[in-house]
Amino acid sequence: MLYKFIKKYIFYAIIYFMKIQFFGATKTVTGSCFLLEIEKQNILIECGLFQENDKEFLNYEPFPFNPRKIDLVILTHAHLDHSALIPKLVKEGLRCRIITTPATKDLLEIMLFDALKVQKNENHKQLLYDEENIYKALKQIETLPYQKTLNFNGISIRFLDAGHILGSATVEIKINNKTIVFSGDIGRTGNPILKDPIPPTEADYLVLESTYGNRLHKNLEESIKELIQAIKDTFKKEGNVIIPAFAVGRTQDLLYILNKSVRQGILEPIDVYLDSPLAEEATRIYLSHPELFDDEALREMRHPNRSSIKLHFIKSVEESKKLNTINSKAVIIAGSGMCQGGRIIYHLYHNIYREQCSIIFAGFQAKGTLGRKIVDGEKEVLILGKMLPVKAKIYTIGGFSAHADRDELLEWLKAIKTKPEIFIVHGEPEVIDIFKKSIEERFNFRCHCPERLSTYEIG
Template structure:
């Protein structure tokens, strides 16, 4: 068997891995590169032939794992695409939204068209968690990764040997979704490392920090701006904000969800209660109305009207790394106001506008204008949908075999630190692949 790495190597986006086994070529994920210096790779021809892929498996719907699938179809991918039912539902809205964003970037040609998306969706065959699908001699099982709705860890059983692709692993005891599952056995493991060098604050600490940030900002007469991924983070934040108001920790606040995609994703979340944890099910059962004052902002005109709101608003918009979308305009109108706050509740990749703000740059370029960063900036890692170092190590501890590990989906220095932690704690051999590297396994 051979495995080749086409993305997410020493970086956090562009997940794409090719496994060759039993004369079959199986592709795991095919996502967008979202860092500025790597975006050009999205427009390069694939370094493999999509026509020769026999099966594709998608771990989850986030664009850094899924957004190049229609491009694969455009270039000849005709095989089945295996994923969970919830991921299929989310993927449809996300791919069409990604195409809309591409069309709005007038200086670039879209990577694909609507017909490519429709063809890709028709090629999907859904596989629920813990069911096994036979593909010739290979058995495929998906486990709940707990990262976002429908996210999966993939186990391939090939002649008694097990190859596992972790996908993105979620948090334990985190709102809405169940805790991540670990396959009991793996001979080889491709493992995400996004937060492999740090430990998140507890959820309670993070909620307290969020509540205090909102209170302080409103007292100063400003707005709270939250860049958030439309799928996953937005639903978590709405759930947490609603619960804090219901518990009396916050007064009922005006929350403006300025993301039609996030609104659609929220409806899809609500259509899959079978994936919720017990607490979320209780909340749904016991709460027949929202405690927050939630406003869905649908049109561009409605979004522009938010610019006239100068205080006491929580505005949630995408994109999560501030690389485009409506969040850019809200930053433009609020970032130079010292009474305002910007709350980052998710990972910011190197080279993105979000990362520049988090790293403390005094001025940033937004919509072609250099603006001073006067707003107070909060980074609340406890809201991340990615497991931290200790949670990843706990996930690994549940594997009863001793796998050889390939560390992906993390920045170079993070992966190196995580490698050291794994080798110290478990003695598992770890490799750090380069892009396009091939390993015999």
């Protein structure tokens, strides 16, 4: 008996056991969820919503793990494809702490309730969770600012600024001289408002996003010019500009850019209608965290010339409907960002068939979404039960993306001075394959492309 005990003890002292299981964002861009098992500790990283049409059913299936057995949850940022199933975890017995940055916690307080509202509006057969589950989840959150270390049973956890949306983080986990990094979503260098992403300098294992791993974005300056020109051209034709935008991140970037352009005199003080109560609240949260802004945004905030766009916050559905009576010279920003519901649908319905109008896409459009169909050039699309011809001018302006492009991702990797084994996630299958080749050619790092429900022993 004693011999057995000593043998077991020595075994654990020498070979500690680690594995990563992949539950989502595998060969797809949504549903991020990974389980890191270190000896007997279960650390869940992310618990996001699947948003592609053909994967939404997965949100309603039982978790492929027992939420009661999770010892710690770490959340990289507030976007729903990373966070929205957290209340479902709580509903199914999660009792442990949930670690996020302070700004992510602030954003979750509005986003999780909005996610529930969307479920209610869409008349789902079954709701994923209720208000009580959200309140309980929020109470379980403990915040960890960037660069501070949390010690959890001998495991060190640290957040680095990922520069993607307010509060977004890359997670660095250290145990017994091994470093495991989860990139979260990585932002662009030189993005508006936020500081640039901070890459880790060492990693033995890295779970890496690849959303735009096959593409290069235009630079921001060119994209701003394109946006301003698109607005001017559309207004000249007496049309409206419709911009589907994520309420958190893209909307604030666009408002910042439009305001700055007016202040610089390159744009008239145009009427901009922000038709998203969620985006309005998110904007308020952004403004309450100037410590996360880069120097340029701080200078802009304090600039003595305060000329700006005429910004109208649209609250009620009635006010939103009134916007449909405006025929020209309005910029309307509304969600959802991929046109999968939300008030944007009504604005598309009233403007997409008019050739005087423009629709500007400034964010990622996942496969199967209405946004993707329009971006891919379909001549007719089904909106609110009616086939409508796409006559409005369609712009895709990649430079406003909140995601690093291929070269920016490779630059981020360059900062890592060790030779990590990489697990590529959060990308479409063909993108992951191309990005894997780019990494292998440039760095000769070993790369895996995990399937859903696959497990890798590491350590």
